[in-house]
Amino acid sequence: MNETIIRVEHLTIGYGGKTVLKDLNFEVQHGEVFAILGGSGSGKSTLLKHMIGLYPPMSGHIWLDDIDIASAQGSVRLSALRRIGVAYQSGALFGSMTLAQNVRLALEEYTDLPDEAMELIARMKLDLVGLKDFADSLPAEVSGGMQKRAAIARAMALDPAILFLDEPSAGLDPVTSAGLDQLIERLKRGLGVTFVVVTHELPSIFAIADRVIMLDPRTRGIVAQGRPQELRDHSDNPVVRQFFNRQAGALEAA
Amino acid sequence: MLSPASTAALEAGPAEGSSAVLRVSGRLDAYSVGPLWKAALTALDSRASVPLIIDASAVDYCDGAGIALLVNLMRQPRAAGSEVSVRDLRSPFDRLLQQFDPQRFIPRPPPPALREPLPERVGEVGAEFLREGYQRIAFVGESAAAIVETLANPTHIRRNDALVIAQRMGADAIPIVLLIGFLMGVILAFQTAVAVRQFGADLFVADVVALGVLRELGPLMTAIILAGRSGSAFAAELGTMKVNEEIDALITMGLSPVRFLVVPRLIAGFLLCPMLTAIADLLGLLGGAAVMQTFGVPIVTYFQQVQSMVSQADLFGGIAKSFVFGVLVAGVGCLQGLNTGQGPSAVGQSTTRAVVGSIILIVAADSVFAFIYNVLGI
Numbered sequence: 001m002n003e004t005i006i007r008v009e010h011l012t013i014g015y016g017g018k019t020v021l022k023d024l025n026f027e028v029q030h031g032e033v034f035a036i037l038g039g040s041g042s043g044k045s046t047l048l049k050h051m052i053g054l055y056p057p058m059s060g061h062i063w064l065d066d067i068d069i070a071s072a073q074g075s076v077r078l079s080a081l082r083r084i085g086v087a088y089q090s091g092a093l094f095g096s097m098t099l100a101q102n103v104r105l106a107l108e109e110y111t112d113l114p115d116e117a118m119e120l121i122a123r124m125k126l127d128l129v130g131l132k133d134f135a136d137s138l139p140a141e142v143s144g145g146m147q148k149r150a151a152i153a154r155a156m157a158l159d160p161a162i163l164f165l166d167e168p169s170a171g172l173d174p175v176t177s178a179g180l181d182q183l184i185e186r187l188k189r190g191l192g193v194t195f196v197v198v199t200h201e202l203p204s205i206f207a208i209a210d211r212v213i214m215l216d217p218r219t220r221g222i223v224a225q226g227r228p229q230e231l232r233d234h235s236d237n238p239v240v241r242q243f244f245n246r247q248a249g250a251l252e253a254a
Numbered sequence: 255m256l257s258p259a260s261t262a263a264l265e266a267g268p269a270e271g272s273s274a275v276l277r278v279s280g281r282l283d284a285y286s287v288g289p290l291w292k293a294a295l296t297a298l299d300s301r302a303s304v305p306l307i308i309d310a311s312a313v314d315y316c317d318g319a320g321i322a323l324l325v326n327l328m329r330q331p332r333a334a335g336s337e338v339s340v341r342d343l344r345s346p347f348d349r350l351l352q353q354f355d356p357q358r359f360i361p362r363p364p365p366p367a368l369r370e371p372l373p374e375r376v377g378e379v380g381a382e383f384l385r386e387g388y389q390r391i392a393f394v395g396e397s398a399a400a401i402v403e404t405l406a407n408p409t410h411i412r413r414n415d416a417l418v419i420a421q422r423m424g425a426d427a428i429p430i431v432l433l434i435g436f437l438m439g440v441i442l443a444f445q446t447a448v449a450v451r452q453f454g455a456d457l458f459v460a461d462v463v464a465l466g467v468l469r470e471l472g473p474l475m476t477a478i479i480l481a482g483r484s485g486s487a488f489a490a491e492l493g494t495m496k497v498n499e500e501i502d503a504l505i506t507m508g509l510s511p512v513r514f515l516v517v518p519r520l521i522a523g524f525l526l527c528p529m530l531t532a533i534a535d536l537l538g539l540l541g542g543a544a545v546m547q548t549f550g551v552p553i554v555t556y557f558q559q560v561q562s563m564v565s566q567a568d569l570f571g572g573i574a575k576s577f578v579f580g581v582l583v584a585g586v587g588c589l590q591g592l593n594t595g596q597g598p599s600a601v602g603q604s605t606t607r608a609v610v611g612s613i614i615l616i617v618a619a620d621s622v623f624a625f626i627y628n629v630l631g632i
Contacts, residue, residue, distance in 0.1 A: 095597035112288045113319065121284075121322040124354060132358065140596050158284055159317035186353070190346045191317055 011060035038215035085155030279312030282320025311342035435534035439541020463542030477579035489608035492591025527580025
């Protein structure tokens, strides 16, 4: 399965005239877990928000299959958006709805499934992230980590081809975080879901990522891309070495 | 991997021994499962007394919705010895199915809702009312103490904050105050003219406009504009800070939210409402003059009539009220903002409460002023 599902070409992005990242080129293959790495402020989340078409880029293209999400409008754009699911950093659950209702929302809007079917699917998605018993709770009634997992369940509601996860394991305990990695692995193998994950959790990166790109705020571009193990063992780029070594040091100290 | 054109089918297969067989085929996803859902349950019920095998060997693709269909069939309560089983679901889809234990998804009836007895609910409402009253009194006391403390140490005023708030509350509101003030004068003049012109007393329109605008409408309309523009903004701003735990951050830093956030707003409200009222008064009089012009009364005559009718007490009586209105608008806005509950809808609720609460208080305060001025003979 070596077909390109996302292709980013000469992408330059920024806010209000200030360039954050310039001239990015990379591809995401079908069925892989693709991680975007980088320190705080390197533009990881900004890049993700452009890849899902939330903000227009300053220049360049983002192809989701054959649709340029950067310039697509109307129903074309909608058909691209229905093929992706996004779990935001803060969860961004709708506070007035229970977790199950949050997951059901997309099903209600996009499919003709019977009510019972939507309810069962919502509960099954929540079961996948270990939250079945909290299906009828409001987001404010569960912990921050649970909200994040519920957000992932919501992103999976329509079984999207591509799941974008913005720091999915940040703020989770190690056990839950490892469970999340297993879930990503299962979905990748079982359904051929492609993942684009923004993260800086080294254990996760080595556990799940097939390929990574690393962003550097100083050059405002990609400093390295490839398999995480190769980057760790063979990169002579100081930024990359520092990222992997300092994190490794922090882990030993913990 | 979803396509609205996907299809799936369900049909009865040849029985194997004592077991009935149902064959599913095609593409099971969120679009194709809907039409199958009911049919599958019916097929299941019509074979209630025999073991049922679901033959999934002809399924090309199966995602979460398809798995839900299979789980739904397997979770249905069946008599012992007539269980439902799924056979030959291809890899990798079988692994998705194995993740779920159908027994865990048997729907349980929700626990009966406990209805609290009437006295308990009445008591709760009463207690809530008292709690809110207590909060308000405490807020007034706390604000008063903070203001006294700030006035005793003027360097404690966060001047830049106060100036920014004053700009947003005052300078930015000038265009709308100009517009409303002018139109208020115009409307009042026209309405008065209808009655007064029947007696040929056109000039007395000036009396009504001047007294009406300066004593009542100027301060009242300005305060209501402020309640809509700034009272709501204060409530939303402080409410969002509360939701984002910024208020908690201030408290844990040892900073009083009242001194930090409320005092600059109260000061801005106190000083700016009278200024805006003065502008509204002036524009109201000009609006009246414009209408009189159309009746053929020259501007000079109009203003001479206004001067002969209006005393300084009328002007300053109106302005004096607006000091109080400004404090009420800012105070209610801040109070509701600080009392915001959790979540985005709570911010909306406290904004509504701020606007409604301050308009009620403005009108109530205005009637108190009417009584006092009446007694004082102003």
